[in-house]
Amino acid sequence: MTDLINSRRRRDGGQDNNPGNNLHISGLSTEVDDRELEATFAKVGRITKAQVVYDPHTRESRGFGFVTMETPEEADAAVTALNNTELYGKAMTVAKACLRKFSCCVVLTSLQARRGRARTPTPGKYFGPPKRRPRMSTYFELIVL
Numbered sequence: 001m002t003d004l005i006n007s008r009r010r011r012d013g014g015q016d017n018n019p020g021n022n023l024h025i026s027g028l029s030t031e032v033d034d035r036e037l038e039a040t041f042a043k044v045g046r047i048t049k050a051q052v053v054y055d056p057h058t059r060e061s062r063g064f065g066f067v068t069m070e071t072p073e074e075a076d077a078a079v080t081a082l083n084n085t086e087l088y089g090k091a092m093t094v095a096k097a098c099l100r101k102f103s104c105c106v107v108l109t110s111l112q113a114r115r116g117r118a119r120t121p122t123p124g125k126y127f128g129p130p131k132r133r134p135r136m137s138t139y140f141e142l143i144v145l
Contacts, residue, residue, distance in 0.1 A: 022067075023041075024064065024066060026092065036088075045074030
């Protein structure tokens with residue numbers, strides 16, 4: 001696992017991939033969609049991509065999104081112009097997006113490495129509440145009587 005992490009660091013040069021034009025927008029109203037987010041940021045500069053993040057189950061906005069501007073200078077202008085401004089009655093926060101440093105598998109392996117002893121194995125039988133349906137032998141006894 002550490003070889004995978006080191007290879008990623010070597011390939012990236014140990015730096016984040018964000019050239020400075022990717023923005024994270026939080027505090028969005030659930031009514032905002034991709035087009036409205038793009039129209040809001042188009043007033044400040046040229047946009048490559050605007051995306052609102054949706055919940056996969058409810059298909060409702062999760063309240064944040066990402067906008068990629070053409071240049072880092074336009075991204076800086078968008079941060080200064082649109083940070084803490086109101087859109088559909090909610091104040092949105094605009095900041096430069098940063099990449100995640102660790103993936104889920106790296107966090108799990110680091111937690112497992114800290115554990116002093118092995119986990120207790122699960123028992124071979126079920127210890128939950130008893131089943132409510134009658135046993136088959138009791139059912140046949142009722143039919144015979």
